[in-house]
Amino acid sequence: MADKKEKAKSYLPGRHLLRRTFDNVMTEFFVTGLVLLNMLGMLVDMAVTDAGCNIYDNITMIQACITHHEEDEFVISWTNAFQYTELAFLLIFTVEIQLRLYAYGFPYFFDVLNCVDALIVIGLLILQLQLVTVLSTAGDSFNFLRIVRLVRLVRLFVVMNKVQKAQRAYKKAKHLKFGSPVERVMELLIDMKGRLEDADDVSDISWIMHLISSDKLYTIDLKVAGGANVSSEMMSFLENNLGGGRRQSVDVQCGETQAALPSTAQGLKRLETRMLEGGESLAALELARMDQLSTLPEIRAYLHPPQSSRRFSSPYLDVLPGRNFVSKVHGWDVDVFDFAAKAEGSHLVLGVHQLLEDHGLIAKLRLSKPRLLTFLRRVQDGYKAENPYHNSVHALDVVFNTNYFIRHKLVDELITPLDRLACIVASAIHDYQHPGVNNQFLQQTKHEYSLTYNDQSILESHHLASAWKLLLLDECNFLKGWPREQYLEFRDCVIQLVMGTDMKFHFEHYTKFKTKVSSNTFVAGCDREDVKFLLALIVHAADIANPAKPLNLCLKWTELVMEEFFRQGDLERKLGMPISPFYDREKTSVAQCQMGFINVLVKPLYVELCGLLGEQATRDCIGALEENLKGWEVHGNDLLLRKGVVSPTAGAADASPARGVDGSKSSRRVSKLI
Numbered sequence: 001m002a003d004k005k006e007k008a009k010s011y012l013p014g015r016h017l018l019r020r021t022f023d024n025v026m027t028e029f030f031v032t033g034l035v036l037l038n039m040l041g042m043l044v045d046m047a048v049t050d051a052g053c054n055i056y057d058n059i060t061m062i063q064a065c066i067t068h069h070e071e072d073e074f075v076i077s078w079t080n081a082f083q084y085t086e087l088a089f090l091l092i093f094t095v096e097i098q099l100r101l102y103a104y105g106f107p108y109f110f111d112v113l114n115c116v117d118a119l120i121v122i123g124l125l126i127l128q129l130q131l132v133t134v135l136s137t138a139g140d141s142f143n144f145l146r147i148v149r150l151v152r153l154v155r156l157f158v159v160m161n162k163v164q165k166a167q168r169a170y171k172k173a174k175h176l177k178f179g180s181p182v183e184r185v186m187e188l189l190i191d192m193k194g195r196l197e198d199a200d201d202v203s204d205i206s207w208i209m210h211l212i213s214s215d216k217l218y219t220i221d222l223k224v225a226g227g228a229n230v231s232s233e234m235m236s237f238l239e240n241n242l243g244g245g246r247r248q249s250v251d252v253q254c255g256e257t258q259a260a261l262p263s264t265a266q267g268l269k270r271l272e273t274r275m276l277e278g279g280e281s282l283a284a285l286e287l288a289r290m291d292q293l294s295t296l297p298e299i300r301a302y303l304h305p306p307q308s309s310r311r312f313s314s315p316y317l318d319v320l321p322g323r324n325f326v327s328k329v330h331g332w333d334v335d336v337f338d339f340a341a342k343a344e345g346s347h348l349v350l351g352v353h354q355l356l357e358d359h360g361l362i363a364k365l366r367l368s369k370p371r372l373l374t375f376l377r378r379v380q381d382g383y384k385a386e387n388p389y390h391n392s393v394h395a396l397d398v399v400f401n402t403n404y405f406i407r408h409k410l411v412d413e414l415i416t417p418l419d420r421l422a423c424i425v426a427s428a429i430h431d432y433q434h435p436g437v438n439n440q441f442l443q444q445t446k447h448e449y450s451l452t453y454n455d456q457s458i459l460e461s462h463h464l465a466s467a468w469k470l471l472l473l474d475e476c477n478f479l480k481g482w483p484r485e486q487y488l489e490f491r492d493c494v495i496q497l498v499m500g501t502d503m504k505f506h507f508e509h510y511t512k513f514k515t516k517v518s519s520n521t522f523v524a525g526c527d528r529e530d531v532k533f534l535l536a537l538i539v540h541a542a543d544i545a546n547p548a549k550p551l552n553l554c555l556k557w558t559e560l561v562m563e564e565f566f567r568q569g570d571l572e573r574k575l576g577m578p579i580s581p582f583y584d585r586e587k588t589s590v591a592q593c594q595m596g597f598i599n600v601l602v603k604p605l606y607v608e609l610c611g612l613l614g615e616q617a618t619r620d621c622i623g624a625l626e627e628n629l630k631g632w633e634v635h636g637n638d639l640l641l642r643k644g645v646v647s648p649t650a651g652a653a654d655a656s657p658a659r660g661v662d663g664s665k666s667s668r669r670v671s672k673l674i
């Protein structure tokens with residue numbers, strides 16, 4: 001109750017308005033001007049009276065001058081007028097101090113200058129009232145005129161100090177005009193802090209200011225984020241992947257790591273030569289291949305909506321103009337492994353091409369189809385097929401997932417055709433030339449990429465830069481002929497989307513997203529930067545979608561990603577490095593790893609995203625997430641061996657025998673995992 005009263009006092013009527021008036025530099029200058037005018041009058045008074053009578057040592061002599069020296073009439077009338085003017089000034093200053101006291105409350109007196117000034121003004125007012133009385137009644141003599149003058153001089157000193165302060169405030173205000181919004185926020189907080197009297201409120205504001213100044217507004221405390229249920233291994237995994245790890249640097253020679261990691265550079269060079277020799281004929285070949293694949297019944301089943309069945313139609317997608325059909329590839333449950341197996345080694349090319357056609361982007365944005373197909377072929381070839389997880393099937397999976405999200409009404413209404421193209425292309429290239437090890441490994445081993453990108457989002461920078469170099473090759477540049485602004489806008493968007501897949505930004509983006517959703521940011525006409533942020537979040541969500549997929553797909557992905565983790569673990573062991581959390585094939589519990597991954601990373605993000613997208617997304621994704629989580633909790637690692645769930649051909653999605661892993665190998669891997 002008392003607290004409420006205190007708070008109410010801080011918001012007395014008109015108080016805020018008064019504060020804003022006094023905080024205005026112009027008000028400060030106006031008051032200072034009045035004081036200077038007052039001082040000027042005093043100086044003139046001294047000059048006139050001294051020149052006229054040169055006698056005013058005390059009030060008795062003033063009276064003598066008034067009564068006996070007729071020739072000093074001018075001086076006397078001046079003195080009278082001045083004393084009354086002075087009284088008027090002092091009354092104005094007294095009112096000003098009272099108003100300031102009302103506006104700022106007791107803290108106004110925390111400033112010594114304000115204290116001294118108020119004391120002087122009140123003291124002067126009392127003296128002045130007495131002086132005026134003496135002059136009008138011509139009564140008793142008081143020798144305090146000298147004191148009054150002395151005190152006025154002291155006030156002059158105080159006021160000059162205040163002028164200096166006002167000047168500084170003015171300069172600061174001028175600077176703020178060019179400053180960032182955060183400076184204005186800090187200024188408002190300082191302002192608010194000064195007004196509050198409750199110690200808890202003041203401490204809250206101080207905490208907010210500290211948070212802003214330390215630039216940690218979107219940083220999550222991992223211990224708080226994870227809760228008590230998170231294992232220490234999961235915590236180390238998060239610290240490692242979120243850039244907070246303090247793993248010891250391993251002194252491995254550059255050459256050693258390059259040898260340990262299969263080189264992609266050589267492959268790229270070989271491909272480039274091949275392309276330069278026969279770019280045109282290859283493009284023609286791609287076109288023919290696409291036509292041929294599209295006629296295969298098993299491919300048609302994926303790319304075209306079923307005529308008789310409405311199974312894949314969803315009302316939420318029906319609203320999309322011109323794209324109101326839903327084929328298998330648009331669904332959340334599309335089996336990307338099966339699609340890849342049937343696409344005869346052209347899964348990424350075919351999948352991306354089909355989606356661009358479905359969105360009408362090839363015609364709308366006047367993309368060169370032969371160049372697009374050549375580019376897509378080379379992107380697919382740039383993915384290392386020997387990676388169990390980070391291969392072209394994963395890239396296609398992310399393309400499909402991103403497409404699923406952006407087809408929702410809310411997103412569809414916010415984005416342009418250029419954004420749609422950026423989303424699909426960014427998803428397709430987001431892991432281009434992935435070496436099968438993570439950023440931390442590259443950094444620890446001083447890999448060439450880590451040196452090139454100064455340890456900043458090493459892999460993401462590499463995927464992006466190398467894919468963009470590919471895009472700019474004449475035979476791949478499907479954007480050729482675009483206006484410069486359109487090209488730059490597209491590039492800017494793709495960069496933001498690919499860089500957003502760095503796990504390092506997960507918590508920062510998640511918290512930012514949550515804040516934006518709660519403040520209803522994503523509505524028609526919202527800021528372009530917010531739209532791009534939403535798309536970056538969507539591509540990131542699409543990248544970590546595995547645990548939100550139907551159980552059979554989730555388990556296949558789990559097996560593949562864990563195998564890639566373990567291979568890095570093997571490499572770390574070989575190089576004498578500490579083995580990363582969850583990367584030791586002898587000790588890791590897959591179930592523990594997956595539960596941590598779902599609970600800490602995937603589920604919170606998906607709950608927010610699907611909450612924004614609507615019921616269908618919640619049903620598709622959260623439903624599967626919950627089911628998979630329950631599966632891991634109930635069955636533990638045995639979930640991987642559940643009969644009929646793990647396909648014997650899991651991992652054989654890459655059609656080329658050289659790329660895939662055969663069934664028996666896959667089964668061995670499952671047993672090894674447990």
Ligand SMILES: [Zn+2]
Pocket residue numbers: 394398430431501543
């Ligand atoms: Zn990825």
